[in-house]
Amino acid sequence: MSPAGTARDRIVLRGVRGRGFHGVFEHERREGQDFVVDVELAVDLTAAGASDDLADTVNYGEIGAAVLARIEGEPQDLVERLAELVAADALAHAAVDEVTVTVHKPQAPVGVPFDDVLVTVVRSRAPVPAVVAVGANLPWGSSGPAETLASAVEALGHHPALAVEARSVVVESDPVGGPPDQPVFANAVVLLRTALSPASLLRELHAVEAAFDRRREVRWGARTLDLDLVQYGDPGQDADVRSASPRLTLPHPRAHERAFVLLPWLDADPEARLRTDDGVVPVADLLARVDTTGVRVPPRPAVADGPDPAPDPDPDESEQA
Numbered sequence: 001m002s003p004a005g006t007a008r009d010r011i012v013l014r015g016v017r018g019r020g021f022h023g024v025f026e027h028e029r030r031e032g033q034d035f036v037v038d039v040e041l042a043v044d045l046t047a048a049g050a051s052d053d054l055a056d057t058v059n060y061g062e063i064g065a066a067v068l069a070r071i072e073g074e075p076q077d078l079v080e081r082l083a084e085l086v087a088a089d090a091l092a093h094a095a096v097d098e099v100t101v102t103v104h105k106p107q108a109p110v111g112v113p114f115d116d117v118l119v120t121v122v123r124s125r126a127p128v129p130a131v132v133a134v135g136a137n138l139p140w141g142s143s144g145p146a147e148t149l150a151s152a153v154e155a156l157g158h159h160p161a162l163a164v165e166a167r168s169v170v171v172e173s174d175p176v177g178g179p180p181d182q183p184v185f186a187n188a189v190v191l192l193r194t195a196l197s198p199a200s201l202l203r204e205l206h207a208v209e210a211a212f213d214r215r216r217e218v219r220w221g222a223r224t225l226d227l228d229l230v231q232y233g234d235p236g237q238d239a240d241v242r243s244a245s246p247r248l249t250l251p252h253p254r255a256h257e258r259a260f261v262l263l264p265w266l267d268a269d270p271e272a273r274l275r276t277d278d279g280v281v282p283v284a285d286l287l288a289r290v291d292t293t294g295v296r297v298p299p300r301p302a303v304a305d306g307p308d309p310a311p312d313p314d315p316d317e318s319e320q321a
């Protein structure tokens with residue numbers, strides 16, 4: 001059974017054939033032979049089925065071209081290695097949750113009559129860090145925005161495919177953009193770890209929004225809950241996913257200029273870094289560049305109960321003394 005949140009739909013490309021120079025023996029490296037590759041991708045096809053838009057799925061032509069480039073590319077000793085490289089290429093697509101790759105080597109030097117020799121690898125994603133910005137400025141039932149954020153983070157923590165690693169302080173922030181006269185926002189940032197693909201993670205975030213009655217009527221309008229995927233993967237290791245698709249843009253295109261994201265993010269992770277047009281920049285530096293006047297951090301609760309502080313001297317009495 002697929003792990004929770006992992007796509008059950010499939011895109012299958014069979015029999016991509018090319019001449020390669022992979023193999024352990026010198027004559028294989030010199031003369032080359034045919035390699036045939038099958039690829040099966042686990043991708044959620046719901047959005048593409050509804051929109052009829054190629055941007056909502058994985059283009060099998062791109063997958064085929066990448067497979068052929070690997071077959072014809074740098075020679076590897078083992079078909080296992082070739083399969084591993086094809087699998088890694090497929091998992092670089094933001095919509096792919098899992099991949100199964102079979103490499104056939106029908107002219108392999110087996111030494112006996114045979115039909116085919118093949119290896120199959122099944123690869124899913126290793127868990128990676130992801131950063132989610134949460135916001136709310138409408139009540140949800142009897143719950144105020146800050147309470148809703150706490151419940152939403154709890155819901156994320158209960159998801160079997162998500163681990164909540166840290167959560168920030170909840171800040172109060174003046175609305176940025178959107179219709180005038182909106183209520184103030186509660187904003188926070190959550191650090192997750194997940195093996196879901198970016199596309200599946202966004203789908204699960206949307207499901208949590210829907211559970212809190214999120215409605216999309218006006219751009220940047222008031223909302224009971226908003227969950228934005230700010231970053232997927234670690235840019236410090238050059239291992240973050242970049243995507244220009246309007247359905248899922250990564251990193252989030254406005255995070256670097258939003259004090260209501262940067263300030264709580266720095267609270268949750270003082271070492272945080274974000275990829276921007278200027279490269280990978282510490283969030284502390286980005287925060288220093290933006291206007292933070294509309295974002296208010298609640299006072300920290302006292303560490304321990306102690307005696308009440310001495311009252312301020314009454315100014316009238318001091319004057320009389």
Ligand SMILES: Nc1ncnc2c1ncn2[C@@H]1O[C@H](COP(=O)(O)OP(=O)(O)OP(=O)(O)O)[C@@H](O)[C@H]1O
Binds near residue numbers: 202226247253254
């Ligand atoms: N990184 C991302 N995180 C969340 N949604 C994204 C992202 N990139 C693209 N989107 C798309 O943006 C669309 C609008 O999302 P949403 O209604 O949450 O926007 P918003 O929160 O009002 O505005 P903003 O994107 O400026 O935060 C969604 O349908 C989603 O597919």
Ligand SMILES: Nc1nc2c(c(=O)[nH]1)N=C(CO)CN2
Binds near residue numbers: 173175177
């Ligand atoms: N203060 C504040 N302003 C916003 C927010 C938000 O979460 N907080 N979200 C927006 C769209 O996501 C637009 N404007």
